[in-house]
Amino acid sequence: MELGRVVGKVVCTVKDPKLHGIRLLLVEPLNHRLQAVAAPFVAADSVGAGRGEIVYYETAREAPFAFPTVQPPIDAAIIGIVDTVQ
């Protein structure tokens, strides 16, 4: 998993049926000093994160497990909202 910051959202009306009801957020990857290290990408939100919040996300084959019953075709999923980073 890695740290990220929610910086926006993406809306798709026409999409894979398994994605219906899943929010798609723009996430900016961060380093341990919470500085942006790459361009934003799109991640499926499984915890109800809002814009500006620091989150952690998982990528690749494990991302669909954030939605175990649905297993949508996603390669990035937000799985937690960070309270503190020490």
Add this chain to the structure above:
Amino acid sequence: MRLGKVVGTVVATQKDPKLTGNKLLVIREMQLDGSLKEDFSVAVDTVGAGVGECVLVCAGSSARLARNLQDCPVDAAVIGIVDTVEHDGKVVFKK
């Protein structure tokens, strides 16, 4: 997932039999300022996207979870046609 723009299609008569019936799209990754990156990739279309449309592309083995791609040799699938992209409170892309 990555935002991409459909810039073309690929037709391959000789291909893996499991790919038969799937449309192959040429995608260039789109950045938030609307510009396109140099490199491009080929993705299987599962939502009926056309050339010129902004799409959402899922890469890696999760792409096989898209509609009827279960055991296809695929590592990139177009899973959505983007309507709007909002970045820092501003709409940076609108269909």
